Amino acid sequence: MPHPDVSAQLLEANGFAGKTVLLNGTNKDASSSAIYQRWKSRHLHSGRISGSRTADMKAAIVEHFRSDEAQILISTEAGGEGINLQFCSVLINYDLPWNPQKVEQRIGRVHRYGQKNDVVVVNFVNGKNPADQRVFQLLNEKLNLFEGVFGASDQILGAISGNIDIEKRIFAIFQNCRSDEDIEREFDRLQADMAPLLEVKEENARQALLDHFDRDVVSNLKTLRDESNDFLREYEQVLLDLASAELADAEIGRNHFYYDGRRFDLSWANVQSHDSEFFRLQANEHHLAWELIRRARQRSLQPARLQFHHEQLQGQYADLQPWQGQRGTLQLVNLCFSFNHGKSQETHLLVLATTHDGQHLPLKTAEHLLRVPVAAVVPLEYVDDSIFQGWLNFEQERYRRQTEQQLDEYLEQESYKLERWAEDKRKALMCEVDELDDRIKAFKKESRSLPSTREKVEAKKHLRKLERQRDYALSRYHQAKKDIEQQEDELLDDVSARLELNSRAEVLFTIEWELR
Incomplete structure (x- = not known):
């Protein structure tokens, strides 16, 4: 140096x-x-x-x-x-x-x-x-x-x-x-x-x-090593957990698994490197991942007591540690909102969990609980889920308010973009009209001083051509105003349709839980 x-x-x-x-x-x-x-x-x-x-x-x-x-x-x-x-x-x-x-x-x-x-x-x-x-x-x-x-x-x-x-x-x-x-x-x-x-x-x-x-923390780290697929993101980890739960004979690795003599990877880069199968929810619903989901959905889930063992989890969830040694009840609910006259819908899986002494687990913590390996399952005849009704109603209303807030932000953003676009379009068209008006005025002034009748006739013809161009520009301006008004009406209709929210809650299962 x-x-x-x-x-x-x-x-x-x-x-x-x-x-x-x-x-x-x-x-x-x-x-x-x-x-x-x-x-x-x-x-x-x-x-x-x-x-x-x-x-x-x-x-x-x-x-x-x-x-x-x-x-x-x-x-x-x-x-x-x-x-x-x-x-x-x-x-x-x-x-x-x-x-x-x-x-x-x-x-x-x-x-x-x-x-x-x-x-x-x-x-x-x-x-x-x-x-x-x-x-x-x-x-x-x-x-x-x-x-x-x-x-x-x-x-x-x-x-x-x-x-x-x-x-x-x-x-x-x-x-x-x-x-x-x-x-x-x-x-x-x-x-x-x-x-x-x-x-x-x-x-x-x-x-x-x-x-x-x-x-x-591990799933959210953004580094070059993360991009090399050594560490799974949350969505990929859920898919790997699905394979682990549904395929008893599968050999589960850190970011892949072997089943029926084939290797399955959760990243396309690893698929190419190992010439393996791609384990993803692709458009083609005949892949293994879809088959496992269909199998899981068809299973009848009876009331049971599940014993979760945190130490058997690869890694850990820090927010679960204060709840170790506790017992309680958990309910998984599929919360569905439909809008736009039933043409569109949003779904949320809601995990509600409470301890026997009445403490509510945070929603994210309850989700984490369902990621922990189960060591023992004890069938039960009945699990009292009446304790969740008031909480479920509260969460439904919270999601409704959240959806309406998102719609309000959507209306503000789209209205602003539409107003800016309309203003730019109107300005551009009016500039063209004003420019033609200026050219017409200047040409009229010049044509008055022309020496011969022939030249004046030719000038009049050119003047009429400029006036027709201006009239066409004006008509485009007025048509643009109509188009803008139509788009504003469509935006308001879209938001109005979305505001007509209908919701339903489907209880998927209710269990008693114990975390060790």
Whole structure:
């Protein structure tokens, strides 16, 4: 990397004059000293001054960078740790260290708690140097340093550093290899040495995530690893739970299952990778997923007492923990709203659960309860569900109000869009009419001074042509007004039809429950 002062001079001369700041560990230049003195004056009696010039200089430089006075921070390795830059979202690695922990430290300055934006990491790599290319490949593809939450975890990096001195190995490659073939061979050997360790540690890290993190948190994480389909989203997890419940002979994996000699995957990427079956509710209703749903719907559900075992669940639901050891009653209701004269409908599965001492479980917590494996089922002759009637009526009314609120927002949004479109259309047409009027007036004035009768006749013909164009523009304007009024009427009719809501509640089953 060129000297930081040279980089700063280059940027200052190319559009960033007065917008750069340096951090190099000593910062003895005049600009840094001035920043440092201003910082000390601002925080003279605040307790922010530690007394260590090195630490205080870093704090002063970072504060100056955070202000509107600077846009770019140029830093040596001195900025690799001990500073918080989560107010930034772009990191440029001019040169990549051979030690992956140092790279992780750099990224960690920006990608840290409090960051509100996606972080962009730009890495400069010498494409003509095979060794530099292999270093980047090692950091990016093998250690996944640039992939966010599920990148190279501290556990993985710590394990590698405790068993393989990557920096020393790479230094030896640079020192001893004399040909591209030698470089490729030695990097292949290094990656082979790392592979078993990475595989074991990464699998342990992922399994720990699944076992100890809340399942809702895991399903909502948006990372490149998430997109690689190692972790299921909520909808996919429900489908996998369906297969587990309905197919006693299925071998259930983390994101797939085997049944009847075939592999079924829940993501299209994995289907392509493994040449497997796609387990989804597709348009073609002859697929296995639809068959399992039809089978489940046809089953007669009798009153029963179910014993749920939370510890048998892969992962956990944090909101269920306060209810462990409790017993109560649960009812699953299919709540259906129809509108637009019965042409459209919305359905909601409503899980109502209460304890024997009268406490109501939150609706989401009750849903989570039905995701927990059941260890024992005791048939019952009768379960009293009268306790749910008042609660069900309340929820029906709440959903009705919620639907009406959505309709109100829909009316406001569509009316606003229609008004803007109508205004733009009217303005455009009136501009055309006004322009033709101006041309007609100007042409009339010019035609009066024409010397011959023939020229005046020709001018009159042209004038009539302009007047017909104006009249046609006016007719289009009035037709557009009618079209706009018609669309407004259709919008009001649509909302009115939607407001005529009819609801019905179908109880699917009622059970007694116990959570262990």
